[in-house]
Amino acid sequence: MARSQKILVIDDSRVIQKCVRDMLPQGNFQILEAKDGIEGLNLIRQEHPNLIMLDFLLPKMSGWEVFQQIQTQSDLQTIPLVLMSGRKEEVTQKISEPFEYFAFVEKPFDKKQLIEAIKEAMRKVKSRPPTPQPAAAAATADLGSGAAADEIKALNAKVAKMQAEIDMLKKQMTQVVTFVKQKLR
Known part of the structure; x- marks a missing residue:
C-alpha cells in the first residue's frame, strides 16, 4: 500500500517526534522528521509534505525563521x-493572535488536541487567499534578462539582506527585553 500523505515533524525532541508518530492512525501517513530548522526547510522543499508540524524553538534555524520562509513562498503557503x-507567549510575541493561516498546539498535547490542530490547519489553509505575485518578481519575469531585470534582482537581494538584519535585530531586542524582565522580577 502506497503512503500518499507525508507529514513532516520538525522538532529537536525525539519524544515529540515519537508522540506524533504514535498518535496518528497507523499506515495512513509517511512521517518525515527533522531535528532542526535547516533540515526541516530542506525537507519541505525536497519532499513537498501534505502537512508540516513545526516546533517554534529549534536549533540552527528557529521555527520562527522557518515560518517566515514558508510565509514568503506562495507554493509553501498552501501546505497546512x-x-x-x-511556551505560547513566545509565539504570540512574534505572531499575534488569532492565528489566521495556521493552527497552534501547546506542548504537551494529547491525541485529540493533535487531531483537532491538524483539522484546523487544513481548514485554515483552504480559506487562505492566494498570494499575489510581488510586483518586482512580475517585472523580472516580464523583462527577461535585461538591465532593468538585473537591477530589480539586485534590489531584491538588498531587501532580503535588510529584512534578515531587521529580523536579527528584532530577535536581539526580544532577548534584551526578556533579560530585563527577568532582572526586574
Whole structure:
C-alpha cells in the first residue's frame, strides 16, 4: 500500500517526534522528521509534505525563521501548518493572535488536541487567499534578462539582506527585553 500523505515533524525532541508518530492512525501517513530548522526547510522543499508540524524553538534555524520562509513562498503557503510550542507567549510575541493561516498546539498535547490542530490547519489553509505575485518578481519575469531585470534582482537581494538584519535585530531586542524582565522580577 502506497503512503500518499507525508507529514513532516520538525522538532529537536525525539519524544515529540515519537508522540506524533504514535498518535496518528497507523499506515495512513509517511512521517518525515527533522531535528532542526535547516533540515526541516530542506525537507519541505525536497519532499513537498501534505502537512508540516513545526516546533517554534529549534536549533540552527528557529521555527520562527522557518515560518517566515514558508510565509514568503506562495507554493509553501498552501501546505497546512501546525505550530507547536510549550511556551505560547513566545509565539504570540512574534505572531499575534488569532492565528489566521495556521493552527497552534501547546506542548504537551494529547491525541485529540493533535487531531483537532491538524483539522484546523487544513481548514485554515483552504480559506487562505492566494498570494499575489510581488510586483518586482512580475517585472523580472516580464523583462527577461535585461538591465532593468538585473537591477530589480539586485534590489531584491538588498531587501532580503535588510529584512534578515531587521529580523536579527528584532530577535536581539526580544532577548534584551526578556533579560530585563527577568532582572526586574
